Amino acid sequence: MTNNKLGSNMAKGLLFVLSGPSGVGKGTVCTALRGKLPKLVYSVSATTRSPRAGEVDGVNYFFKTREQFLDMMQNDELLEHAEYVGNYYGTPRDFVEKTLQSGNDIILEIEVQGALQVKEKFPEGVFIFLLPPSLDELKDRIVGRGTESKATIDHRMSVAVDEIGLMKHYDYAVVNDEIDCACKRIESIIVAEHCKVRQ
Ligand SMILES: Nc1ncnc2c1ncn2[C@@H]1O[C@H](COP(=O)(O)OP(=O)(O)OP(=O)(O)O)[C@@H](O)[C@H]1O
Numbered sequence: 001m002t003n004n005k006l007g008s009n010m011a012k013g014l015l016f017v018l019s020g021p022s023g024v025g026k027g028t029v030c031t032a033l034r035g036k037l038p039k040l041v042y043s044v045s046a047t048t049r050s051p052r053a054g055e056v057d058g059v060n061y062f063f064k065t066r067e068q069f070l071d072m073m074q075n076d077e078l079l080e081h082a083e084y085v086g087n088y089y090g091t092p093r094d095f096v097e098k099t100l101q102s103g104n105d106i107i108l109e110i111e112v113q114g115a116l117q118v119k120e121k122f123p124e125g126v127f128i129f130l131l132p133p134s135l136d137e138l139k140d141r142i143v144g145r146g147t148e149s150k151a152t153i154d155h156r157m158s159v160a161v162d163e164i165g166l167m168k169h170y171d172y173a174v175v176n177d178e179i180d181c182a183c184k185r186i187e188s189i190i191v192a193e194h195c196k197v198r199q
């Protein structure tokens with residue numbers, strides 16, 4: 001039977017990627033967006049990083065040993081993966097594909113090397129880069145979170161400069177100066193992308 005409802009060809013969900021240096025507020029923004037956009041589903045990554053206090057396996061991450069992660073890579077279970085500051089991170093492929101097929105949107109909160117791999121596979125994805133108001137403010141946020149050692153903070157800050165240099169590969173840049181404003185900008189991007197005429 002023909003479905004002649006206007007707009008019915010837009011049934012597949014959209015893939016959003018949110019990147020930005022460690023501590024810029026990606027997780028905070030994603031938490032704030034939860035509930036505001038009912039069609040938006042969050043991808044849970046696999047990582048070899050140890051859980052932080054309060055992090056729950058299967059909710060914040062799927063926590064894996066190095067061997068388990070390498071198995072996932074070899075079995076082609078990951079849409080993308082990257083080594084970041086001494087640990088592996090990757091996006092389970094199956095969940096992303098099934099979410100999009102079901103008509104829901106998905107958002108991947110991932111670093112830039114992985115985002116560029118996703119762009120190769122999903123050029124139609126929407127790539128958003130979250131910026132701090134300044135590098136000093138970025139450092140204050142990572143330090144203030146209280147989760148990383150001084151050495152890890154220094155390493156993450158040095159990677160941050162390179163990451164910001166790759167922002168040119170993204171479709172949108174949003175400054176996370178104030179959390180409500182940043183969320184509103186990202187919500188606006190998501191709404192606009194749904195109104196876009198796609199070939
Ligand atoms: N707009 C903001 N103003 C002030 N503080 C903020 C803002 N957004 C986030 N923060 C704070 O900055 C810290 C880092 O935020 P968050 O953990 O969300 O960063 P992230 O980008 O997800 O980091 P990572 O990549 O390391 O996981 C948190 O303590 C959070 O409360």
Ligand SMILES: Nc1nc2c(ncn2[C@@H]2O[C@H](COP(=O)(O)O)[C@@H](O)[C@H]2O)c(=O)[nH]1
Binds near residue numbers: 045082089112
């Ligand atoms: N390439 C990927 N990067 C990921 C993934 N999941 C998270 N991340 C990014 O790693 C860093 C560090 O995260 P943290 O939780 O240890 O602070 C951060 O930029 C995340 O966005 C992933 O699946 N692939």
